[in-house]
Each structure stands twice: as C-alpha cells, then as structure tokens.
Amino acid sequence: MDSPLRFRDLAALKVDVLHGVGPKKRDALAHVGVESVADLVTYYPRRYVDRTTEARVRDLLVGEEALVLATVSKVESRRTRNGRQLVTVRVTDGSGSLTVTFFNQAWRVRQLTEGTNAAFFGKVDEYRGRLQMTSPIVDLVGDRTGKVVPIYPQSEKAGLNTWETAAMVAEALRRCSPRGIDDPVPAATRDEYGLIDRGVALGLIHGPESMGDAMRARTRLVFDELFRVQLALLEQKRLLELHTTGIEHQTAGPLIDAFxxxxxxxxxGAQQRTVGEIYADLGRPTPMHRLLQGDVGSGKTLVALFALLAAVVGGHQGALMAPTEVLAEQHVRAVRQLLDGLEVEAPESLLDSRPLAVELLTNRLNAAERRRVLEGLAAGHVDIVVGTHALIQDAVGFASLGVVVVDEQHRFGVDQRAWLRDKGRADGRTPDVLVMTATPIPRTA
Structure with missing residues (x-):
C-alpha cells in the first residue's frame, strides 16, 4: 500500500497533471501564484456563502440586510445627469424580482450577464415601489449546490472564476484521496489541542457542509501555519547558537542585591519569574534574543533594568533604545531615579568605586554634551546609555556592549537592531537582546 502523500510530493506535481487543466488554465493559475498541486489545495476560499441564511425575494423586508441567491434576467448601463455610470441589474429567484444598482462600476456589465447565478448580500431598500439593493457584495456561485458555497479569489485578468477554481481544487483532492494526505502532527497532539486531521481539514475548508466545518478546518490549518513559523524560528535559534558566542553574564552580586x-x-510574582527566565538566558554561552510583552504599566522597564545591570556587574555596558526622543527622555529619568545611589567598581580610579553612570544620547544634545557621552561610551565610563536612533550612528562606539534593550520592536527595522547588537564588541561575542513591547502578539500568521 502506498504511503500518504506529503506536501513535498504535492509540490512536485504541476497543476497540469490534473484532468481538465490545460495550458490556458495552467497559465491562469500561475497568474495568481498557483503552479503545483500543493499550491492549489492551499488556495483557500476567501469567504463562504451560507445558503442556510438565504432569503427569498418575496420575504425581504425594507431596511434589513439579507442574502439572496438569484439569476440575472436583465442588465442595463447608462450615465446619470451628474456623469456617473449607473449599472442596473434585474435578478429573480422564482419568488420575485429585485433591482440591484451599482455606481461607477461599469465592469459589472461583464460580470453579471443574463443567466448568471449569483449571491447578493446587502441592505434592502425600496425605490419607486420596487425592492432594491445598492452596491451589495456579489459572489458568483454558478450552478453549484450545497448548504455552504466556498467563494475563491477571482481574477478577471487571469480569467479565473470561483466555480472553475472550485472544480480544479475538487479534482486535486479527488486525485489525492486514494493515498490520502500525510499528517505530520501526531494523533496525541491533535487530540490534546482538539485538531482534526490535515487531510480532513483540507477537504472541509474547500467543501464544508456547515460553517462549523469551515471553522474547524480553519483552526487546524492556522495551527499548521503557526507550527511552520515556530519551526523556522527554532531553526534560526539553533543556527544562531551554533555560529555565535554570547557573554555568559554574572547574574548575582552586590550591585543587583543593592538595587x-x-x-x-x-x-x-510575574516580574520575579520573568527576571529569573531572563537571567537564565543571560548566564548561558549563547546570546539571548527574547521578547518581553506586557501591558502599559506592567513594569517592563523595571524588568529590563535587571537585565542591563547584569551587563554592568560583569564590567560591560547596557543600552536602552527607544523609538522617540520623548520616550528616551522619560526612560532616562526613570532609570536614573531607580538606580540613584548605586555604585560600581572602578579599577581605573584611585577609589574603589564610582557612581553608576547613566547617560542620554539623542540628537537634541548639543555638541559638547554629545562629545562627552561618546567619549564616555568608548572609554567604558558610561555604564548604561538610553537613546534613540542616535545610538546606531557611525560615530557611536562602545567599550564593551553587553545587553541591548529595545523598546517597541515594531518601530525599528531588523537591520537597525542588528547594527546596535553587532557594533558594540570587538571580541566577536554577541550582546544579548531584549525587546520590550506592549503590542499583543498576533494570533495568526
């Protein structure tokens, strides 16, 4: 017995192996990015027409929204007195007729030719004693039957309509059915998370019997997308750990105790747990790249300070990068207040210790202040610097950058964060990175 088909098997099969897919349809599918059978079975409907909520024309009520499945009986197009293009479409479902109007949408004449079956969703109005919808959502359903009709992205330029796409998808799934589609997620994991089989999900996303079927299929397929993202991130982490060396910070000592x-x-409790997790990462020989997510006012900056102090304990420097000068100034005031009175060892001085130095670096500084801060960073006299994009300018150099904290990741590009991470050391070791954000993590990918 042949083993189930894997996605790599489907990716190796071009769509023209399917019955009914000739050169013309092959080229049309390629226009929308579908070239393999794998592409086709993952070319999901953009929405569904739920025929269980279908209303008959004779039952429509003025002022209410409704879904009507009807056949086009007449199409007219003309210009109004103010120069707008008006397309008027007359449709019927056997119980009555409805007028559908569109303004400045001349292409509807080509879409809604006489005899076309379509679903119309919109608000019902009355004009001159006749029921009417103005600019409703239109989905061409062809002669397909069933309680739930999938609607695929349509491309007039490519010459693809939804029922042709549905037929090609159905043919692809039919050809897969003898062997089935492999599911890499173990049954125990599927049971734990309430997920249906991958092959079943693909069948239901394209041909659901109910909207509940469509949602169960979507849940499983979204899981697959997120699972792939997680695997990619784990692979990136593995490669990072193989090819980069961290600092192995000291995460205990008098400075942290005094703070x-x-x-x-x-x-x-949440702050203690988070600091513990960050310190576990900082103590490892591989560089940390961690996201710290929390609501505004949840104490993320305080947690970040513990990370920055771990750098200072080992004789390194910390940098906190904010998206705006206003936020940078707020941060430096808060950091100075929290660290006031703390001292660090000063082997270069005649004294045993010196005050912990926190500086601000933004483009608002005058030339003398900027030069003083830059010299302090290069010499190692500045322990923690708070700044904006000014931190990644060529003139900025660190004696030994150990920990980088970035506030609000989405305001900085990947290259900017990498620059700050990579420019601070001459020994080849990579500083640890902590990204703070109050933005909820997206639930879909």
Missing amino acids: TAQLPFELT
Whole structure:
C-alpha cells in the first residue's frame, strides 16, 4: 500500500497533471501564484456563502440586510445627469424580482450577464415601489449546490472564476484521496489541542457542509501555519547558537542585591519569574534574543533594568533604545531615579568605586554634551546609555556592549537592531537582546 502523500510530493506535481487543466488554465493559475498541486489545495476560499441564511425575494423586508441567491434576467448601463455610470441589474429567484444598482462600476456589465447565478448580500431598500439593493457584495456561485458555497479569489485578468477554481481544487483532492494526505502532527497532539486531521481539514475548508466545518478546518490549518513559523524560528535559534558566542553574564552580586534592596516595593510574582527566565538566558554561552510583552504599566522597564545591570556587574555596558526622543527622555529619568545611589567598581580610579553612570544620547544634545557621552561610551565610563536612533550612528562606539534593550520592536527595522547588537564588541561575542513591547502578539500568521 502506498504511503500518504506529503506536501513535498504535492509540490512536485504541476497543476497540469490534473484532468481538465490545460495550458490556458495552467497559465491562469500561475497568474495568481498557483503552479503545483500543493499550491492549489492551499488556495483557500476567501469567504463562504451560507445558503442556510438565504432569503427569498418575496420575504425581504425594507431596511434589513439579507442574502439572496438569484439569476440575472436583465442588465442595463447608462450615465446619470451628474456623469456617473449607473449599472442596473434585474435578478429573480422564482419568488420575485429585485433591482440591484451599482455606481461607477461599469465592469459589472461583464460580470453579471443574463443567466448568471449569483449571491447578493446587502441592505434592502425600496425605490419607486420596487425592492432594491445598492452596491451589495456579489459572489458568483454558478450552478453549484450545497448548504455552504466556498467563494475563491477571482481574477478577471487571469480569467479565473470561483466555480472553475472550485472544480480544479475538487479534482486535486479527488486525485489525492486514494493515498490520502500525510499528517505530520501526531494523533496525541491533535487530540490534546482538539485538531482534526490535515487531510480532513483540507477537504472541509474547500467543501464544508456547515460553517462549523469551515471553522474547524480553519483552526487546524492556522495551527499548521503557526507550527511552520515556530519551526523556522527554532531553526534560526539553533543556527544562531551554533555560529555565535554570547557573554555568559554574572547574574548575582552586590550591585543587583543593592538595587533590589533599595526598591520602594517588592517585585510581583510575574516580574520575579520573568527576571529569573531572563537571567537564565543571560548566564548561558549563547546570546539571548527574547521578547518581553506586557501591558502599559506592567513594569517592563523595571524588568529590563535587571537585565542591563547584569551587563554592568560583569564590567560591560547596557543600552536602552527607544523609538522617540520623548520616550528616551522619560526612560532616562526613570532609570536614573531607580538606580540613584548605586555604585560600581572602578579599577581605573584611585577609589574603589564610582557612581553608576547613566547617560542620554539623542540628537537634541548639543555638541559638547554629545562629545562627552561618546567619549564616555568608548572609554567604558558610561555604564548604561538610553537613546534613540542616535545610538546606531557611525560615530557611536562602545567599550564593551553587553545587553541591548529595545523598546517597541515594531518601530525599528531588523537591520537597525542588528547594527546596535553587532557594533558594540570587538571580541566577536554577541550582546544579548531584549525587546520590550506592549503590542499583543498576533494570533495568526
């Protein structure tokens, strides 16, 4: 017995192996990015017409929204007095007739020719004693039957309509059915998360018997997308760990103890747990790249300070990068207030210690202040710097950058964060990166 088909098997099969897909349809599919059988079975409907909610024309009520499945009986196009193009379409479902109007959509004449079966969704109005919809959502359903009709993206330029696409998808799934489609997710995992089989999901996303079927299929296929993203991220992490070397920070000592002791409050349980996880990463020989997500006011900056102090304990520097000068100034005030009175070892000085130095670097600084901060960073006299994009300018150099904290990741490009991460060391080791964000993590991919 042949084993189930894997996606790599389907990706190796061009769409023209399917019955009914000749050169013309092959080229049309290629125009929308569908070249293989794998592409075709993952070319999902953009929405569905739920015929269980279908209304008959005779039952329509003025002022209410409704879904009507009807056949075009007449199409007219003319210009109004103010120069707008008016397309008037008369449709009937056997119980009555409905007028559908479109303004400045001349292409509807080609779409809604006489005899075309379509679904119309919109608000019902009355004009001169006749029921009417103005600019409703239109889905061409052809002669397909069933409670739920999938509607695929249509391309007039490519010459693709939804029922032709549905027929080709159905043919692809039919050809796959003897061997079935392999599911890489173990049955135990599917049971744990309430997921249906991948092959079943592909069948239901394209041919659901109910909207519940479509949602169950979507849940499984979204899981697959997220699963692939996670695998890609894990692979990136593995490669990063293989080819980069971290710093192995010291995450305990008098400086951190003194900071904790002088806080006017105790850390919450969530903050303690998060600091512990970050410190576990910082103590490893591989560089950290961690996302710290929390609501505004949840104490992310305080947690980030613990990470920055771990760099300072080992004789390195910390950098906090904010998206705007206003936020950078707010951060530096908060950091200075929280770290006030703390001292660090000063082997280059006649004294045993010196005050922990926190500086601000933005484009608002005058030339003298900017030069002083840059010299302090290069010499290692600045322990923590707070700044904006000014931190990634060519003139900025660090003696030993250990930890980088970026506030609001979405405001910075990948290249900018990489620049700040890579430019701070001459020994080849990679600083650790902590990204703070109040933005919820997207639930879809």
